[in-house]
Amino acid sequence: MSTTQKITLAKGLNMGLRKAMEDDDKVLLMGEDVGKLGGVFRITDGLQKDFGEDRVIDSPLAESGIVGTAVGMALRGYRPVIEIQFDGFVYPAYDQIVCQVAKYTYRSQGKVKMPIVIRIPFGGGIGAVEHHSESPEAQFAHTPGLKVVACSNPVDGYWMIQQAIAHDDPVIFLEPKRQYHADKAELDETATPEPLFTSRVVRAGSDATVLAYGPTVKTALKAAEAAASEGRNLEVIDLRTLSPLDMAPVFESVRRTGRCVITHEAHVNLGMGAEVAARITEQCFYSLEAPVLRVGAFDMPYPPSRIEEEYLPDLDRVLDAVDRTFAF
């Protein structure tokens, strides 16, 4: 009997959520429209029907309320999994996330756990109106007490959501929304996943290292393909975890290649790339042939969607940055 099937990211997340709910009856889902509708992206499709309204909870339209009540549920021993409908709607919950969720374990000297997963569809490229295409990861990675991960493909979606739910610390779980219903991948449910807080080399190479996470992993892989046709061999690493960062594979790679480009949809200024570049500089200084370059959003609000492709990092901008590391 075959144990594999081809799934989308949306399906992988849906299956992962279902599995987590089957494995632990303390797991609750809560968010806007997650019940009957199955979420605006259908990630929770069918779960309320199978697990009931007590475990898949349609919430009033108030993000702070969703996160704040999740804190109370966690104190009561539950493992709430929250869906923030869109990245741009997480800010009303910012205080609860940063001041309450992130700090409860520390303030209680470890007496209280906050096993809360906050799922956020993030990134652009779907032709949406404003507040629907943002990349707020650095704001959460900057907050001690939160863990931040980003999945980039269907198989990771399936495993990472289960691992995040089973984890005892709060996890900001970023899902590249434009990938939800895009590429399919082969899932083997009997496989053993890598640990959650690890980065992964997704394409081996020797000439330069390209770092990416979430939606830009695909961009980086395409760039590597294009570079290969020109005889340049790029190594691509999917960071997967943004806080804590798993830098060991990155250092190993950069020490071999001597060149590194990091790409994300978020703003370059004080973004994840800045932190990653600083760490590479600290640890790989004598291996570097060029400064670490960053390819991301310009420092402006997300533009009207008709020009979002000129704003988002793409294959050519990644390759241009790679070229510049060679020209240095």
Next chain:
Amino acid sequence: MSDPVSFGPDLAEVFGPSQSDGGPDLVQLLTPEGERVHHPEFDHDFSAEELRGLYRDMVLTRRIDVEATALQRHGELGIWAQLLGQEAAQIGAGRALRPQDYVFPTYREHGVAYCKGVDPLRLLGLFRGVDQGGWDPNENNFGLYTIVIGAQTLHATGYAMGMQRDGVVGTGDPDRDSAVIAHFGDGASSQGDVNEAFIFAASYNAPVVFFCQNNQWAISEPIERQTRIPLYQRALGFGFPGIRVDGNDVLATYAVTKAALQRAREGNGPSFVEAYTYRMGAHTTTDDPTRYRLNDELEHWKLKDPIERLKVYLRRNGLVDQQFFDDLDAEAKEMGHHLREGCKALPDPKPMDQFDYVFTEMTDEIAAQRDEFAAYLASFEGSHS
């Protein structure tokens, strides 16, 4: 010219004029003069022992507050949030709880903490700067103090939703049925989180009592800056009942809170209790109320002192003797001694402790920072500059 469009009744007519005395709906069982009165809905037959107990609790709570204030003046605490004048509101609410009920406090619920069995010494840690909440919330069902105004009302609501899912609401078993009480103040009533908590609690019929100590002042801002209608009347707009109780009357506060908690435990949903009281002290020891309020007001409220009125009642009815007061005085002194000596003995956290408990298990990143800092500190060892 046409007549102006009517948007409904004049609010002043509906809600009445200024209600500085608490207004006609104020539930009271013991007047400021110590006279026992009765209420058609909220009443309770207090035994002499119960009455003496409530009096004792209030006296000890005031002692905790006075002692902590003195410790701040002596430089032993960085700051202290005073509850002077709010003893009845806190003891009435605190004693109405059952062991299985859960409390979500602000940073001023010292009397409630005491009722829940938290050693008052533990409360000092936050204000001394040796910890950020030195008690285990689940040991006494008393959450950590919450400084971001109103945030805890959502935690309370979520916790109550958890109780619903645990099947400990409306079973008819008094040892099992549980409720949550969320404490907050008049200032917090303006916060989005508090209003969202009302909406969530109403929507899910959560077993939570929203207990607002309206002490008339949010630091320097009077209640009029927070609301145009009496706070308890807001509850109806959210879909649950609101009651205003004399927060300086420990008997009424106890009776009303008890009824509200029971209602919640039975599965009849949230309610709002506005304990109408007065902050006789400063907001905290850093505050100077003489800059924004008149002494006349304070003098007026001193006549409504929560402890004095019960003392008068106990004496007038022969429920206490001098021995009771002597014993209580000795107990209060012992409490003072416990806090003074205990406070100074609270161990300072060690520099390396700051790395612990950011997460349930230390990450490699934080371990590396800890090791680096330890090496840095060690580099000074043996130097005699």
